[in-house]
Amino acid sequence: KKLIKYKRLKNVKRVFIYVSKGDEVDTHKFINYLLKKGVEVYVPKVKGSFIEVVRLRSFKDLKVGAFGVLEPKGRICDIKEFDIIFVPGVAFDKYGARLGRGKGYFDRFLRKVRGYKVGLAFRFQVLNKLPTNSKDIKVDEVITN
Numbered sequence: 001k002k003l004i005k006y007k008r009l010k011n012v013k014r015v016f017i018y019v020s021k022g023d024e025v026d027t028h029k030f031i032n033y034l035l036k037k038g039v040e041v042y043v044p045k046v047k048g049s050f051i052e053v054v055r056l057r058s059f060k061d062l063k064v065g066a067f068g069v070l071e072p073k074g075r076i077c078d079i080k081e082f083d084i085i086f087v088p089g090v091a092f093d094k095y096g097a098r099l100g101r102g103k104g105y106f107d108r109f110l111r112k113v114r115g116y117k118v119g120l121a122f123r124f125q126v127l128n129k130l131p132t133n134s135k136d137i138k139v140d141e142v143i144t145n
Helices: 028-037 105-112
Strands: 014-017 040-047 050-056 062-064 070-072 081-087 091-093 114-121 141-144
Touching: 014 028, 028 040, 040 070, 040 105, 050 070, 050 105, 081 105, 091 114
Parallel strands: 014 040, 014 081, 081 114, 114 141
Antiparallel strands: 040 050, 062 070
């Protein structure tokens, strides 16, 4: 509900968002909302050690892929710019630092695309300060419950 009311969604045309699993903030209903609203929705597909971009038109286009994550069956797109990029994280801090699952997929991805980066987290996942290094890419904002 909070994401549907998010102020930056007003005029978006192109959104990149992860398809949640397990203990992540659930994105499924929000993705369906975006699709019904006519927003172009793009989701990650792991290829080797990189995240590729695939346009999602329906949840029927998803199958279990790398790491047990639902991934799209469609063609990889060469899109590098989004209005908003929603990313998961194990933890975030109040400065935008993000801690992932340790493989660097999203950091490599965020380095090569443009857009307003938003971390989705539960309140308990936001800490005062996380250790970072030069390979870590910060988000512009974190939305919590």
